[in-house]
Amino acid sequence: MNFLKSAVASAIAQGPPFPYSFGDKVDIDSSIWTLYNGTKREDGSNCSIFSFDVVANKSRLTLAKNALKKLRTMRHPGVIKVLDAVETETYIYIATERVVPLRWNVKRKSLSPETMKWGLYSVARTIKFINDEGSSIHGNLKVGSVYTSESGEWKLGGFEVLSNVKDDDAIIYTYGSLVPDSGRYAPPEVARGGWDSIKKNPHSSIDAYNYGTLIFEVFNGDFVGADQAGQTKGIPPAMHASYKRLVNATPKARITVGAFLQQGQRTGGFFDTSLIKLTDGIDNLGMKSEEEREEFLSDLDSLTDDFPEDFFKMKVLPELLKSVEFGGGGPKAFGVVMKITTKLSSDDFEARVQPVVVRLFGNPDRAIRVCLLDNLPHMIDRLPNKVVNDKIFPHLVSGFTDLAPVVREQTLKSVLVIISKLSDRVINGELLKYLAKTANDEQPGIRTNTTICLGKIAKNLGTASRSKVLIAAFTRSLRDPFVHARSAALMALGATTEHFTDEDCATKLMPAICPSLIDKEKLVRDQAVKTLDVYMQRVRKAASAMPETVLPPPTANEGGAGPRMSTPQPSEASSWTGWAISSFTNKLSAAAGEIQTDAANNSTANPSSLSAPTPPGSARLTPTTSSASALHRQAVKSPPPPSMSRTPSTTAAEAYFKDPEPAFEDEGGDDAWGDMGDMDENDDGNDDAFFDAKPAVSKPTIKKAASPAPFDDGSEPDFAGWLAAQASKKSGAPGGKPLPKGLSKGGAAATTARKPSATVAKPKPKPVVAKKIDTTPKETNDDEDGWGDGW
Template sequence: MNFSSIFKSISNFQFPYTLEENSIHKTELWTVFHGIRKADSVPITAFKANKNSGTDELITNCLQKAKVMKIPGLCPVFEIYDSDPNNTYIITERVSPFNWDQLTTYQRNLQALQLGIAQLLDTLKILEEFIIGTISPESIYVNEKGQWLIFGLELLVKRSDVNSHIFSNMSKHYYTIQGFTTYSNDYKTVDALNMYHLIKHFLSGKVPKDWNTAMNMLSKGSITCSVFLQKIVNSQTWLNNRLIRLDKDLKEIHIKDAEGKFIIMSTFESLYFESRQTFSNMSPGFIVGAIIPELISIVNWLQTPQSITNKNSKILHFLAILLELTDEHQFYPKEFKELTIQMFKLPDRQIRFLLLIYLPKLLEPLGKNDITNRVFPQYLQGLSDSDVTLRLKTLKTVPVIVPSISERQLNNELLRYLAKTQVDPDVEVRTWTILIMTKVASTLSASGSRASILGTAFTKSLKDPDIKPRLAALYGLEKSIDLLDVSTIAGKILTVIAPAVLDKDPLVRSKAKVLFNKYLEKLESEAASVATDTKDESQDIDFDNYGTNDNELSEQFMTSLRLNSPSLEEVNTLKKSSGAFQNDDWDSNNAINEDIQWGDNDAWGEETAFENNNIPVLNINNLQGKKISIDDSWNNDILEEQEPITHTTKSTAGKVKPKMRTIKTTSSRTLTLDIEDNENINDGWGDEW
């Protein structure tokens, strides 16, 4: 139930807090809710009073004391709303009930438990003039800095004002309502006995030996809590507990200047590296609320010009602790995000190397947008750094950062740097380059030139003088087989692998041969599933004897020519009927040449002719020969586009202007010889023929 809605209806008063629907804790007297202040979103805790006739007097005393008791160690009160008896609230800073379910875990770090006990004893020392009377497991709360606090002043009374009879009755009534065990109703011993049992509950029989004497006195009520504290502060257990000393410094750090804060955090640094387990299994909030914010503050200060000399080494140490603690507690405040981005800009190689170690854990808290725009440009510089260790470490983290960068950064900027590291002087860098290419191959743009990029990269590495890059290239080809289509494999990849089969190293040869067969099997598998496009089955050809049976065709052709040739009698008849041709001297021929009119275009396929209408035509139709069959040839498609050529011979006995020869094409497959019969035309060969 959201109790803010109830407040809105009370006297038209707007409740300035938003509470969560579900309570975090509940007793017979109080129901506890987490919430935030509407004005500035500050986290708060609201204690709603469960008022009734049996609890009214106890709650009223608690409200009165909470208004005036501003004591360190008590839950700090922001406001009290008690105008409506049915809706009474105590608003404090964000606190949570001690998690008793985790007590076994906390007991693994006894120093941390002793610190919490010391914090409670410090509070009781301040309140030594008062009787609290309500110290119990239910009254212990922890704030966001991990400090143990006390809530519940239902029986609080000043020692000088106490009425033993009234206090005894109220104490009995309180423990009856709460259902707690009563150890004492005597105001003189109640706090001592309650604290004794609380300490035993925390330590579960692991009370330090040098505390035993004081504990015995406390169990009898013969000393107060403040006296008990005085006795144990000089024990070796107390003096050796560096958390207690650190906690006292942290409580005062807000009043220290920058150098004072630096000294305190240097103490923490020394303690952390000396004994890491000291800060494990602590109360929630100590690391997150007290340590991490101060680490961020001190690292930011060390980047200023006013800080100490040799500050980079201190930044490195503090940053290492900060990165480890934020990851362990999964706590990344806004200030941490900005600080980390600034750290990537520092030129110090050790700091950049440290950031690379934690890069996989920083991607989520930093966010993809900041990785792309603010971190990646600085990150790329590590691939070209002069220090080989940093180059190699940067290279190894490429697969980590690839999912957080843009496609342009991957396929353009990053690949350019990888092309440089592939020819790096260091063999490990060259080897890791091809391994990284293999790991990011699936993220490269498939629509682009992925196959070409991979083929080029693997080819270069297969030519590397060292065996490691060559083996890495074969490994990459094996892992990338599913990323390459069969066309790319046939056209590029097999030609990449084939030279490795002749490698001088037997291991490379062996692996290359196996890989070649693996790719070949993929091609054969694909070929088996390819549908044939030919209607007729293909027949094998014996090319050794291909074309050797041309003699038969030649004989057929010559026989055809003989059958189509005119007989001698026909030729003599032709001579008698046509007469002899008249020939002019050479000048006539020159005149003919000068009068030939060539067209502007001498290309094939256009019709031209000799222009002379006075030339007699030789036409011997009666000597028409037989048609000669010509088989189709390899260039039949070209021939089909041309018309058959018709030859017409015209001659003259005098000075003539001959027409150009006309060439016509058809799709006919026969060649016909047409000769015009004209007795007045000389055939030009003479009577001897």
């Protein structure tokens, strides 16, 4: 075994170099050749290899050599293209373009009628060239001699007996009978008189007859013998008359293949098809005028799916790409390219179309740029992410700053197409910078589309800056003078709620949306209502999940003054202002009466507060100028007598809630209210000064007890605490409720002042009208702003 391997290796080494590798064997009709699929070692490109074994077929060596010679010298688009050949004493190898026997498609009946016409047209042109220009006879025309290339074109082979009629010793006369299946396809005159009979008849007659049998085979399958010649089964009716003249039994009555071709090319003829026109026009597309090119591309764009995909991929597509890039094919040609690429595999697209697309994005032609952007959705799935990021996007962004608005707009729309291919760094860096420019574009449509674009790519933005970018962009668009820009901003806000926090919804977005509720345009107003409803539902849901309060619960031993305002009761919840206003009104009314009574008591209980000594037999009352806060501090800071102790749990606030609305009691109230009219000269007549003025009389020196000091924020009077203290004093008057522990006043002075001696005659005071103190809050012009700020 090792000896045989070394012998084969040495035999190959001794032969001429053949830079192709053999692949699978291909089944073909009876032939002197063995067909293999092959590859070129240098670049791995596909090829086919025709192999002839000299030892096994020595009698047909002349046919093999003639075929090799004619293939090398015959240059025509319809002939198999030879790449290389090697001839030795033991073998002949011919490397050609990759081809497949036509017999395969005929057996599978995979060819459409249009494709069969197109193939027969190509073969007819080749035979006409051989007969007329080459003055030669093919002599072996049949389905087994025709192959299809990778582009789907029909290529003619079988040149074993191809001969020039000018040669007296042409090979066809001597070796015509050695061709496999020659008897089945031989014309009647050859069958009767041999191959020498060709000299007596027109040299084109034998190829005309064999072309007729080829037509029958293509449309019906196998050609068995001469009896089937002239049968029209399966053949298109338009071809019947010309076909019958091809297979006429009399050689001189047959029409040439050239004549058959001419008849088919007439207007309405059997070769007058769009596919055939395409093949004729694609080779010289760059040479056509602009009008001819437009007409050609229009016909090309209207082609149906019945046409061979391989031809479009291998032949039409390269020509169109060259026309777009260099030949002035323009956007229309690129549109046809995109239609063809839908049938390409991913590998074919990457190899044939992708490099051209990348180069076209760098083309400064605006028409080409717009055409690329329009067709980007058709090819984006086939473009790798790296190619889009590194090669296409750097050229694409130049459209954001183009002077033509249509280029800027199409570039903006393309963002939605390529966003899935871009990296996070590109999206959150360079792309957002360009979108910020288009958001301020002079064209309102571009501004509107930028808002729509941001709303649709929101999910692709980085989480760190997403909400900041969207809020800034959308709130700016809400103020856009273009109505559709404002509407687009509202729709984008409604579609991107999940990207904002609850706090952003309540504090930033809802306030920004509210002005749109009274927009001048109904379109915007209606959209604002819908968008605001979405955010209201979001905020309500968030608020329902929040705790009722975050304040710590109050403790029993907590000191200091109580709350300044009563807690709203369920019955007061019907009006959001009812509980606050009613509480203030009631307490202030009660406090007004208590202040006069307490002022009278204090004037008799404290000698130092009198302006002059009291004459015997009379008790003089002077008007008080003490403020509400001063009275409150005196009531709270008065130390309890040693005989009584203050209960810690009883506060001024609790006393207020126990007796929220104490009744007025008449204890010399008429005198007190009468004296209120003679107020101190320092009184400026302002009712508010009643609560804020400092006491005009000197205070007795009182030693402070070691008790917790009440809370005083120093910002405003403690109305609730003051009212509570006054209520407590009121309840401790004669005939009233006992004072809480620690707040009762002892001493004879108080008793004497409260009950004067009966022996002293009390002068009758002058009837005066008590000054009514208006305790209602004053109206101000900025009441609405004040509520807005406080609320």
